[in-house]
Amino acid sequence: MSPSRQPDVLVAGAGVVGAGCAFALAREGLRVCLIDGGFVGGGSTASAMGHLVVMDDSEAELRLTAYSRHLWSELAKEMPADCEAEQRGTLWVAATDAEMAAARTKRDRYQSHGIAAEVVDEQLLMSMEPMLRRGLAGALHVSDDSVLYPPAAARHLADRARALGAELRENCTVERIDGRSVYVRERGGSTAVLSAGAVVNAAGIDAPLLTPGLPIVPRKGQLLITDRYPDFCNHQVVELGYLESAHTLGGPSVAFNVQPRATGQLLVGSSRELVGRDPEVNRELLGTMLQRAIHYMPQLASLVVTRSWTGFRPATPDALPLIGRWEGVDGLWIAAGHEGLGITLAPATAALIVDGILGRASAVDPTPFAPGRAMPNSHVPAAV
Amino acid sequence: MTNAEVEIVVDGRRVVVPAGTILAAALANEGVQAFRTSVTGQPRAPICGMGSCFECRVTVDGRPHQRSCLVPCEHGMVVDTASGGGA
Amino acid sequence: MTLVEKAPSSATDVVECDVAVVGGGPAGIAAAARAAESGAGTLLIDQGVHPGGQVWRHRNEADLPHVARRWIERLGRSGARVMTQSAVTDATPDGLLRVVRGRAGMSVRAGTVVIATGARELFIPYPGWTLPGAMGIGGGQAMLKGGLDVRGRRAVVAGSGPLILPVAAAMARSGALLQGVLEQASVGRLASFGTSLLRHPSKLIDGARYRSAFACTAYRTGSWIVRAEGDGRVERVVMTDGKRSWSRECDLLCCSYGLVPNVDLASLLGCVIDDGRVVVDDWQRTSVARILAAGEPTGIGGELAALTEGQIAGLVAAGRNPAGEAALTRGRSSWLRFSGQLATSFALRDELRHLAQADTIVCRCEDVPRSRLDPSWTARQAKLYTRTGMGPCQGAVCGAACHFLFGWPADRVRPPLGAPEVAAVAGSAIATDAGHPSESRA
Numbered sequence: 028m029s030p031s032r033q034p035d036v037l038v039a040g041a042g043v044v045g046a047g048c049a050f051a052l053a054r055e056g057l058r059v060c061l062i063d064g065g066f067v068g069g070g071s072t073a074s075a076m077g078h079l080v081v082m083d084d085s086e087a088e089l090r091l092t093a094y095s096r097h098l099w100s101e102l103a104k105e106m107p108a109d110c111e112a113e114q115r116g117t118l119w120v121a122a123t124d125a126e127m128a129a130a131r132t133k134r135d136r137y138q139s140h141g142i143a144a145e146v147v148d149e150q151l152l153m154s155m156e157p158m159l160r161r162g163l164a165g166a167l168h169v170s171d172d173s174v175l176y177p178p179a180a181a182r183h184l185a186d187r188a189r190a191l192g193a194e195l196r197e198n199c200t201v202e203r204i205d206g207r208s209v210y211v212r213e214r215g216g217s218t219a220v221l222s223a224g225a226v227v228n229a230a231g232i233d234a235p236l237l238t239p240g241l242p243i244v245p246r247k248g249q250l251l252i253t254d255r256y257p258d259f260c261n262h263q264v265v266e267l268g269y270l271e272s273a274h275t276l277g278g279p280s281v282a283f284n285v286q287p288r289a290t291g292q293l294l295v296g297s298s299r300e301l302v303g304r305d306p307e308v309n310r311e312l313l314g315t316m317l318q319r320a321i322h323y324m325p326q327l328a329s330l331v332v333t334r335s336w337t338g339f340r341p342a343t344p345d346a347l348p349l350i351g352r353w354e355g356v357d358g359l360w361i362a363a364g365h366e367g368l369g370i371t372l373a374p375a376t377a378a379l380i381v382d383g384i385l386g387r388a389s390a391v392d393p394t395p396f397a398p399g400r401a402m403p404n405s406h407v408p409a410a411v
Numbered sequence: 412m413t414n415a416e417v418e419i420v421v422d423g424r425r426v427v428v429p430a431g432t433i434l435a436a437a438l439a440n441e442g443v444q445a446f447r448t449s450v451t452g453q454p455r456a457p458i459c460g461m462g463s464c465f466e467c468r469v470t471v472d473g474r475p476h477q478r479s480c481l482v483p484c485e486h487g488m489v490v491d492t493a494s495g496g497g498a
Numbered sequence: 499m500t501l502v503e504k505a506p507s508s509a510t511d512v513v514e515c516d517v518a519v520v521g522g523g524p525a526g527i528a529a530a531a532r533a534a535e536s537g538a539g540t541l542l543i544d545q546g547v548h549p550g551g552q553v554w555r556h557r558n559e560a561d562l563p564h565v566a567r568r569w570i571e572r573l574g575r576s577g578a579r580v581m582t583q584s585a586v587t588d589a590t591p592d593g594l595l596r597v598v599r600g601r602a603g604m605s606v607r608a609g610t611v612v613i614a615t616g617a618r619e620l621f622i623p624y625p626g627w628t629l630p631g632a633m634g635i636g637g638g639q640a641m642l643k644g645g646l647d648v649r650g651r652r653a654v655v656a657g658s659g660p661l662i663l664p665v666a667a668a669m670a671r672s673g674a675l676l677q678g679v680l681e682q683a684s685v686g687r688l689a690s691f692g693t694s695l696l697r698h699p700s701k702l703i704d705g706a707r708y709r710s711a712f713a714c715t716a717y718r719t720g721s722w723i724v725r726a727e728g729d730g731r732v733e734r735v736v737m738t739d740g741k742r743s744w745s746r747e748c749d750l751l752c753c754s755y756g757l758v759p760n761v762d763l764a765s766l767l768g769c770v771i772d773d774g775r776v777v778v779d780d781w782q783r784t785s786v787a788r789i790l791a792a793g794e795p796t797g798i799g800g801e802l803a804a805l806t807e808g809q810i811a812g813l814v815a816a817g818r819n820p821a822g823e824a825a826l827t828r829g830r831s832s833w834l835r836f837s838g839q840l841a842t843s844f845a846l847r848d849e850l851r852h853l854a855q856a857d858t859i860v861c862r863c864e865d866v867p868r869s870r871l872d873p874s875w876t877a878r879q880a881k882l883y884t885r886t887g888m889g890p891c892q893g894a895v896c897g898a899a900c901h902f903l904f905g906w907p908a909d910r911v912r913p914p915l916g917a918p919e920v921a922a923v924a925g926s927a928i929a930t931d932a933g934h935p936s937e938s939r940a
């Protein structure tokens with residue numbers, strides 16, 4: 028590798044978040060070095076569903092996801108076909124009247140933020156997704172949500188960064204961040220010390236290894252994909268009860284979540300459990316998850332399965348990502364801890380990081396995401 | 412048709428084959444060239460004969476993606492292939 | 499032999515056994531027979547219509563060679579239960595197997611598991627290999643045994659390995675018009691294989707018998723297929739000996755390059771795998787307690803090696819010491835040598851790495867051409883960036899091809915194996931009954 032001039036910013040971790048930061052920084056004319064111990068998009072990003080979704084657990088989350096979804100739609104204009112970007116829309120399925128009431132509340136909140144959202148009744152829901160079981164109450168339709176294929180999207184962002192002059196180093200592990208000095212080890216064993224004007228820790232679930240004290244734990248998820256059944260399902264279909272399972276860091280949980288891929292395959296989720304970093308498929312939980320999916324979409328039962336897998340969401344105690352300056356270490360920035368929303372939030376995260384580094388105001392107030400903010404006295408176990 | 416034979420329906424045609432014939436062989440004998448259409452639209456046919464390549468997938472009794480090399484012909488079986496515009 | 503005809507009626511039913519043998523080829527049959535004879539409650543699980551595996555695949559027992567009939571009868575007398583048309587789709591090291599029979603899923607709990615899942619063929623991509631009419635050598639043989647009518651069809655059998663002769667012979671006997679029988683290995687290499695055959699005379703006689711079945715077609719060594727051509731199917735094939743090329747009209751092209759051990763189940767179970775083979779000790783024990791492996795998964799050695807290993811595994815699984823049977827332990831080491839010889843004699847020539855052109859499909863499930871693959875990647879990168887190996891075959895075909903072309907080791911195996919339906923993975927009994935779990939979430 029040719030000796031490069033000292034970069035302005037060194038990004039540690041080339042998942043969708045790090046790749047997104049690298050591209051956003053390079054677009055501002057900064058010299059960027061993007062480093063990954065493996066390869067671009069090979070971490071959590073490789074296992075994710077790629078649902079780009081506005082979520083409203085908190086005001087801060089709603090603003091950031093909405094902003095980010097908008098940024099993705101800009102980026103999508105130049106994305107190649109292998110990123111499989113499609114505006115599918117989300118159907119939040121309400122099974123009961125109580126959930127239907129929650130759907131209406133959610134609609135009002137979305138609309139008040141300028142997010143298109145409509146409540147659909149059972150009849151309309153059945154015409155939109157005929158494979159859903161009878162007897163559901165209805166759904167909330169969020170038409171501008173979309174899906175993409177995360178590892179290809181991360182690769183695309185890294186490629187665009189490189190086209191703007193960023194340097195990409197794969198198979199190069201960051202061993203230590205010491206202020207503006209970064210100690211790296213190449214796959215072959217050679218080591219080097221790199222320095223940069225600023226360093227961004229975007230190492231996903233491994234971010235705490237580089238910046239001790241970051242409150243991130245891996246939260247395992249499982250997915251399953253079927254053979255190709257084009258037209259089986261048209262929207263990303265998620266049960267409204269999902270919100271409940273997604274946002275309490277409790278015991279294992281499952282929720283019905285089905286995504287039609289551009290390939291015609293169906294991606295079926297999802298589960299959440301805190302079990303350290305055991306990558307094995309939890310057969311029992313997979314079974315429960317699939318039974319839940321079949322409960323909502325009975326015909327899923329007879330589709331042919333191609334594969335199941337697991338992945339880890341970088342979870343934080345208050346369910347908000349850690350984005351911004353890490354007080355106490357000069358020049359160190361954090362872009363990590365996005366739990367189940369890292370694909371959605373990559374462009375907004377990158378924007379906040381760029382704004383921070385360049386010292387300008389952001390479109391969304393960054394304070395709720397400050398990495399050093401006070402966290403709820405959580406029961407999150409230490410990273411295993 | 413004798414006891415040693417079974418009748419199946421291939422792309423709408425009635426076909427009589429010896430009992431015990433594997434569906435993939437029966438389809439090939441029937442002149443089916445394209446068992447399935449690949450993701451870029453090419454015709455494909457069996458290559459492994461033992462269930463591992465998935466090139467012999469056809470629709471059997473309305474179920475898509477069945478590996479015809481693993482399926483013995485059974486009386487009344489209805490099979491749709493890409494040659495018939497089916498799979 | 500007790501055929502287990504019906505799957506249990508509900509998903510929660512679990513079949514218990516002392517020994518479960520997965521795969522009913524020679525290795526599995528021998529293992530199940532010896533385990534059951536030794537008093538172990540034994541269950542043989544096989545995907546095929548009858549036990550027999552690839553080499554003893556049959557529709558009619560009368561068509562089988564003597565040794566096969568003898569073993570299948572012995573299995574029948576042994577008291578082992580046999581589940582056919584049943585695929586093991588998942589397994590955990592505690593001996594719990596997930597089995598799918600037809601559309602129904604069920605579970606088997608075994609004290610000891612013997613992995614005898616055989617091998618598949620190595621396909622090396624060449625221009626035209628995706629045309630209908632092009633298949634593997636074993637594939638052609640399986641189709642023939644399944645009832646394929648080859649009378650009057652112009653056939654070429656090419657590639658590498660000891661399967662070429664028997665399959666060419668079977669094609670000729672069944673009425674195919676052989677247009678060429680090609681082995682890529684050079685005469686010199688094969689001579690060394692011949693020498694090793696001298697130590698295994700039964701194999702040599704086989705070779706001579708096969709040759710006489712297509713006496714008028716030249717068996718060319720040092721020759722291989724360059725490409726197949728045709729409009730929507732194979733019509734012509736171009737061959738070469740490295741100096742000269744020639745072409746033949748042809749509508750049935752059987753071409754593959756030897757066998758690849760099926761180690762998916764072993765790797766799901768966490769067994770140590772080295773260079774594509776399950777690592778076993780002299781007693782066929784893998785690195786995982788109570789999981790044994792026999793036959794091709796431990797290395798390509800052929801039918802007699804599989805029988806030897808299978809017997810040892812069966813005895814060990816039943817708690818017996820195989821050292822008492824000197825013939826078996828001697829046989830095992832001699833077959834190990836044979837298997838080494840096989841690999842050297844049929845070593846693949848470098849030219850085969852350059853057959854695929856930029857637009858030649860490498861991953862057939864996802865139609866990924868050679869030009870999209872960067873040799874500096876890993877299998878996982880190729881998969882994530884281009885979908886290579888992500889299709890229904892899960893790399894069964896392209897994974898081995900990429901290993902040969904680029905040296906990429908196989909990517910991780912994930913459950914389920916063998917493409918079952920969602921209901922079977924969900925653990926519910928029958929697809930259409932599924933779908934009413936309790937409302938409360940786990």
Ligand SMILES: Cc1cc2nc3c(=O)[nH]c(=O)nc-3n(C[C@H](O)[C@H](O)[C@H](O)COP(=O)(O)OP(=O)(O)OC[C@H]3O[C@@H](n4cnc5c(N)ncnc54)[C@H](O)[C@@H]3O)c2cc1C
Pocket residue numbers: 039040041042043044045062063064065066067068069070071072073074075076077078079080199200201202229230231232233234237246247248249250297337338339340341362363364365366367368369370371372
């Ligand atoms: C099952 C599942 C489904 C999901 N579905 C969705 C969804 O639908 N929508 C959504 O928005 N999000 C989803 N997510 C969440 C999403 O996957 C993550 O939030 C996101 O991928 C995090 O991206 P990242 O770049 O921070 O982390 P990663 O993708 O893990 O990237 C971190 C990178 O850092 C590298 N790295 C780590 N340590 C070092 C080091 N020391 N030196 C050099 N490099 C290092 C790693 O190799 C890795 O490539 C899902 C997650 C899971 C598990």
Ligand SMILES: Cc1cc2nc3c(=O)[nH]c(=O)nc-3n(C[C@H](O)[C@H](O)[C@H](O)COP(=O)(O)OP(=O)(O)OC[C@H]3O[C@@H](n4cnc5c(N)ncnc54)[C@H](O)[C@@H]3O)c2cc1C
Pocket residue numbers: 461520521522523524525526543544545546550551552553554584585586587614615616617618619635636637639640661664665757760763792793794795799800801802804915916
């Ligand atoms: C396609 C092919 C054709 C061959 N033809 C010949 C030949 O003509 N002559 C010759 O000498 N050798 C031939 N061989 C080699 C022959 O297979 C071996 O020499 C010998 O049969 C090894 O026995 P085995 O038991 O290890 O494997 P196999 O005979 O291959 O048996 C494996 C069995 O396991 C079953 N199985 C695999 N995975 C699962 C699962 N997950 N669940 C349930 N069942 C499973 C398969 O259906 C199969 O019945 C052939 C091999 C192949 C792959």
Ligand code: FES
Pocket residue numbers: 435456457458459460461462463464465466467468478479480481
């Ligand atoms: S021919 Fe390969 S799976 Fe059927």
